[in-house]
Amino acid sequence: MTIAKILTIIIGLLLIGFIIWWFFGKHKEAVGNSTVVNDLQNATIVVKGGYSPSTVVLKKGIPAEVNFDMQDSTACLSHVVFEQLGVNEDLTKQKITSVKIPTDKAGTYNFACGMDMFHGKVIVK
């Protein structure tokens, strides 16, 4: 076995180790909060290779909108689906798509892309 081959094996194994650590390891997720203007709270989620932040916390009792700012131009993230709310919005029609979230009671609304590959949640408390 040549040195090049041995090196390849070592690099390959290191790469696999890195992938496992990077994707499956515990990493802290960013949590976003809303801003309240004129009795309406707004939170913005940037859509680019995922949702950032993927968790948004809203205050109970104040009418709320979550704005999805579409910055990704692949088909993957073109729709956002709130299963419990029956919302399925096409994000590609306009730059920012607003989704009204009911805040009359505390709870968690999960959302995902059209293919259910990306996930996020809106927490009302």
Next chain:
Amino acid sequence: MTKLSNIKRFWISFILAIPMLVQMLAMPFHWMMPGYNWIALVTTTIIMAISALPYWQSAIAAFKKHSANMNTLVAVGTSVTYFYSIFAMITGRPVYFESAAFVTVFVLLGDAMEEKMHDNASNALEKLMNLQAKDAEVMRDGKFVKIPLDQVQVGDLIRVKPGEKIPVDGEITEGTTTLDESMVTGESMPVTKKVGDSVVGSTINNNGTITFKATKVGSDTMLAQIVTLVKKAQTSHAPIQNLTDKISNIFVPAVIIIAVLTFVIWYAFLGASPVEAMLFAVSVIVIACPCALGLATPTALMVGTARSAKMGVLIKNGEVLQEVSDLNTVVFDKTGTITVGKPKVTDIVGDKKTVLAVAASLEDASEHPLASAIVKRAKAEKIEIKKVEAFEAVEGKGVKAKFNGQTALVGSNRLLDDVNISQEISDQASKLQAEAKTIVYVGLNGKIIGLIAIQDVPKESSKAAISELKVRGLKTVMLTGDNEKVARAIADQVGIDQVIAGVLPSEKAAEIEKLQHAGNKVAFVGDGINDAPALSTADVGIAMGSGTDIAIDSGGIVLVQNDLRGVVRALDISKKTFNRIKLNLFWALIYNTIGIPIAAGLFMQLGLTLSPEFAALAMAFSSVSVVGSSLLLNKTKIAGDDAALN
């Protein structure tokens, strides 16, 4: 750059890739395009910049968040081949620009086609909403004027001429006509409507001019409620999806690991050149896109629920679909479900006048269907209905009150524990019960003075619907508060297998539980208001609608039309949709489980390999075929629906 749609990007990239395609086809004839490397470098670079860059950007953004997705796979596949080819060109080795270019082109093609089909699938709902009329002729200051639909208010008088659409829900105050209600009920026969009947917005007025009073407008109308319900169903989850949710989280990183292993094993252990090993690895990455897996359930749900809504069957969510496929028993409520629900008095035993007078006076305040039959008969016979005192309703048994100062009672024999029944009366009762007539005893002063026999006939369609269910191998059960003999007689008329009679309304849910404990998967069919507990206890609750109120809250399936054939349709479409979901998932999984080993070169000795270009084509085809298979749900045959044939 982000303004270009996928389909435009596809065409630009495709045209740019043509020289490479020509070269690929000419290769077996040992013809080399002059300056091929330079042409390939320039065209591929443009393709990368226009079409592959968005995938790279998305993948990098995802990578920073410790997540990986389909874009990651596309980005890794294209960038590895592209940058290697530049390196190869500089160092005078063979280039693989075409791999990078074709992978991009095919991925885009898959994306663009899938987007188009996705739009087709979700269009069905928009069509439903477009059924609404745009304006309405409303009485304002004594004249009918045309106003936009959103200005119509509850209580407005609206005129509709032949051929026009009914704008909102309401009740006819003037005129007679026939309506085409097929868009909400799925029933193709026109329905005759007269004064006092309710009309549903968006149905079409056939031949008469009518005036009606608006009772529901805006988001309260039946159509609006149907649209909301279908929307929720379309975005819902089926439990079977939990599997794909779990897979999707680990799938992409796992694929990249497999690709790394593929490279290492081919290069270090099997003696392949680094370039060959790289091509195997890239093929693995490209074919493994989990798109088809993710599309399998939502697209089928979307098409299936919209199709069923058009037939008057509203399915709440994906979970219901899954439950339906395991059913083996269907339990029906009797009154109003199997029967018409409008009982009529057929016989009166005893002194007709007195018996009716006592019965009608006591039942006047009651809302029971049997009560209204008695009151109706009394009115027809011009018998005076008197005020009673100390009225008391005994749930599921009857009513008691003071009639002219004497204790009177009207109800079933369950009410009569301490009252004597003469042999003659009880013989009469048995005889009438055997004729499928419900017996109401009328008692006065501790003595039975007579009987009233009431009959509720089965709906015309019930028998056919029940035999259809039996053909499908389902056991049919009738659950009723009525007497055993009456229930049996009705059951025999329509062909029901088993009768559970004499059940109090509050015990219905418990009876369903009993059936479930015996190992059955039970669907309960009943009306949404009285049977709510039984509907929610059953594995699948099927609520029969009536008029403009669709009982949204109770029942996993809501039938717009009060007809048992709807049950057959509901079960059919649910099963077909769920089977389609399973088929889609199976296809998607097979694609990846077979595709990855082939791409990794496992079957090289059999001469079976996949170049990155073909891997990309196969991947694009898998998502398109899954979406296409879901769209085919629009064409499958469902009992009692001819839409598929048109």
